[in-house]
Amino acid sequence: EAGVTQFPSHSVIEKGQTVTLRCDPISGHDNLYWYRRVMGKEIKFLLHFVKESKQDESGMPNNRFLAERTGGTYSTLKVQPAELEDSGVYFCASSQDIGQIYGYTFGSGTRLTVV
Amino acid sequence: EDQVTQSPEALRLQEGESSSLNCSYTVSGLRGLFWYRQDPGKGPEFLFTLYSAGEEKEKERLKATLTKKESFLHITAPKPEDSATYLCAVQRNSGNTPLVFGKGTRLSVIA
Numbered sequence: 319e320a321g322v323t324q325f326p327s328h329s330v331i332e333k334g335q336t337v338t339l340r341c342d343p344i345s346g347h348d349n350l351y352w353y354r355r356v357m358g359k360e361i362k363f364l365l366h367f368v369k370e371s372k373q374d375e376s377g378m379p380n381n382r383f384l385a386e387r388t389g390g391t392y393s394t395l396k397v398q399p400a401e402l403e404d405s406g407v408y409f410c411a412s413s414q415d416i417g418q419i420y421g422y423t424f425g426s427g428t429r430l431t432v433v
Numbered sequence: 434e435d436q437v438t439q440s441p442e443a444l445r446l447q448e449g450e451s452s453s454l455n456c457s458y459t460v461s462g463l464r465g466l467f468w469y470r471q472d473p474g475k476g477p478e479f480l481f482t483l484y485s486a487g488e489e490k491e492k493e494r495l496k497a498t499l500t501k502k503e504s505f506l507h508i509t510a511p512k513p514e515d516s517a518t519y520l521c522a523v524q525r526n527s528g529n530t531p532l533v534f535g536k537g538t539r540l541s542v543i544a
Contacts, residue, residue: 322476351531360437361477361520363531373529409476421467421479422532 320344322425324410330431336398339428341410343392349373349413350393351422352385356406364408367393400432435460437535439521445541446511454506454538456521464526466504468497471518471537480519511542 323342331337343350352364364383365375369390378385382401387393397404407429411422438457446452458466465484469477481490483499490497494515496507506519518539522532 349529353532353534360536361522361532361534363533366529366531368529374531377531411476421469421482423479424469424476426474426476 322410322412322423324408324425324428326428327426328429328431330433331400333402333432334399336396337400337430339395339397339408339430341393341395341425343410343412344414344423347412347414347423348390349415350387351411351413352393352395353409353411353424354406355409355427356403361409364395397430400430402432405430405432435523435525435533437521437523437533439519439535439538441538442536443539443541445543446508448512448542448544449510451507451509451511453508454519454540456504456506456535457502458504458521458523458535459502460523460525460533462526464524464530466499467522467524467532468495468504468506469520469522471520477520508540511540513542513544516540516542 348369350367353361355361363377366373367387370387384396407427409427411424413422436459440455465482468480471477481497486501488499494509498505518537520537522534
């Protein structure tokens with residue numbers, strides 16, 4: 319079974335530019351989550367999709383971040399315009415249930431550096 | 434606000450030297466406490482979910498325990514391949530709420 323795939327694995331962009339991160343969840347997983355870890359801090363929740371609907375976007379830092387999940391399959395997270403404080407590692411996770419029995423399966427993350 | 438504190442931040446062990454990692458938490462109604470392992474450049478890898486005080490789970494050299502205020506991850510006779518960052522997270526018992534993570538404990542096991 320293929321895991322959660324994220325790309326790019328690394329992205330370096332200048333302040334003010336736009337970046338789009340992509341996540342392909344495990345096939346059949348209705349729940350898709352985005353998390354972020356900034357340097358020195360803990361991993362923090364950004365938002366949660368159930369199929370194509372946003373279930374919870376309480377962790378989105380501001381309106382420069384836009385997440386979509388077309389057709390309930392892959393998801394994209396766009397940052398526009400990027401700021402220095404957006405640097406960090408963005409993780410995507412998916413689960414079939416609410417994640418308790420088998421946990422959430424995480425991707426390897428996208429390391430975003432804004433310079 | 435839900436909170437997870439892990440200690441120590443870093444731990445260096447000799448191969449075979451058993452020890453424990455601590456995860457203290459505050460949450461208004463615990464649905465589950467999760468332990469993950471994270472290797473450099475990788476995402477967190479699921480280890481265990483604990484649901485109620487007194488519960489224990491084991492996997493190879495790892496054993497996780499849970500009380501009403503904290504969880505311990507015991508590592509028995511560790512090997513160098515156990516070196517990783519161990520993350521603790523809690524989920525509140527209210528709908529499908531997100532995981533709240535601690536900062537992790539960075540474990541190094543020296544041969």
